[in-house]
Amino acid sequence: MNLYFRKSSALINAASRSASASTLFAKTFSAKTFSPVLTRLYSKNSSKYTLSPDSQLLLDNLVETLHTRNAGQPEFLEAVNEVLDTMMPVFAKDSKYIEIFDRIVEPERQIIFRVPWVDDKGISRVNRGFRVQMSSALGPYKGGIRFHPTVNLSVIKFLAFEQVFKNSLTTLMMGAGKGGSDFDPKGKSDGEVMRFCQSFMTELYRYIGPDTDVPAGDINVGAREIGFLFGQYKRLANAFNGVLTGKDLRWGGSMIRPEATGYGCVYFAKNYLNYKKTDFTGKKCIVSGSGNVAQYTVEKLLDFGAVPVTMSDSSGFIYEPTGITREGLAYIMELKNVDRGRLNDYLNFSKSAQFFENQKPWGVPGDYAFPSATQGEIDQADAQNLVANNVKGVFEGANMPSTHGAIEIYKQAGLMFGPGKAANAGGVAVSGLEMAQNSQRQQWPREVVEEKLSSIMKEIFDMSLSAAQKYDMGDDVQIGANIAGFLKVADAMEQQGCV
Secondary structure, eight states, X not given: OHHHHTTHHHHHHHHTTSHHHHHHHHHHTSTTTSOOHHHHHHGGGTTTTOOOHHHHHHHHHHHHHHHHHTTXXXXXXXXXXXXXXXXXXXXXXXXXXXXXXXXXXXOSEEEEEEEEEEOTTSOEXXXXXXXXEEEOSSSSEEEEEEEOTTOOHHHHHHHHHHHHHHHHHTTSSOOEEEEEESOOOTTOOHHHHHHHHHHHHHHHGGGOBTTTEEEEEOTTOOHHHHHHHHHHHHHHHTOOSSSSSSOOGGGTOOTTTTTHHHHHHHHHHHHHHHHXXXXXXXXXXXXXXXXXXXXXXXXXXXXXXXXXXXXXXXXEEEXXXXXXXXXXXXXXXXXHHTSOOOGGGGGGTOSSOEEEETOOGGGSOOSEEEOOSOTTOBOHHHXXXXXXXXXXXEEOOSXXXXXXXXXXXXXXXXXXXXXXXXXXXXXXXXXXXXXXXHHHTOOOOHHHHXXXXXXXXXXXXXXXXXXXHHTTOTTOHHHHHHHHHHHHHHHHHHHHOOO
């Protein structure tokens, strides 16, 4: 497509100064990343959404700068491209938003630091820590901390960028950031995890605060890790405040915070199904993951009469033909949260279940899919399997679990698609509600928090649908979510000046 490939030869030449950069940069310009979305989406409205020559030049320069400045960061570039591909209606109506987009993609602050710690054998270890503070246009930076061996600057920037739009959609006063480390807590003792968390927070604490940056948990950062992080912050800052969310209920946490992302994703899907005049009753749902998000996705699906048939972890997936029951879910929660075991042990509980080693569940027949594990878990081949099995909708519980090519296939097949920045915003929404409770030194009842969560997810769906329809994009909720989230942040940035 002309927009992205016009400058490609110059960009590749710039990247070729380094062999490693060139390899990664070439991946950035692969067909997977730069599919011809604009051509397909806007061909029927080409005259309406054609940019002026000056605007086209601005956009070309933005793309060139973006890819030369961030060469070697494929996760971040794919996240930006996914949003950029949907912005043509906005840019065509008012070119000022091109310049604002250029500022949004550059983090306000990127912090990288060493995290030294001592293991149980007395051996010194070192990991790398990150915090990317992406945007404070709408409030304090807000976003999770992830501990996983795959964490690097590109991954954290991608997550922080996604967080900008997600937090904007919640309607709450939250900016966006993300952090983490390449530390792997799996196989570590509680003492080792504590010492790592204390070292991590010893560096991070000087950059965060209840009115500056409020981290939360993410992959491998659960109640244990949040407790250790908060304790060290309190010790260093000599302050007890709402600097972290996802805290224990006994010291500042919110009701249903652990459930919020999974519950919220199902609430979002329910609103989409209501719009399509259908519901969950008796519908088979394919769920990936077996952590916090997947567990509570399954729980809420059961509440609405759905039949969740799969869950997965890094070793493979289980398939329960008649559906995972509440008793089966309780067994999985004990297995994963307490015993920290592998999912194939579920076969000790159920004689009807099957375990598929080192496979993903996307070839299983079903009605709706809920990818709830990690980014990039559904590629084009997986998406084709979903379509072949007559899946009618995909709702993302994880952050950007569908690749660019997979999203193309969803749209070509006419699937309902709830993008992560909208569908999984329930977690950060309840984090925002936890911040409000901390400010008031109060704790709201469970039913109050869940009612607020349900209302927020409906508002996110309604805003996304309304924005899509306003820009003549039908009921494409992905485009609508991107536009609605972007415009709120962009207008705030314009009003606050060039800062």
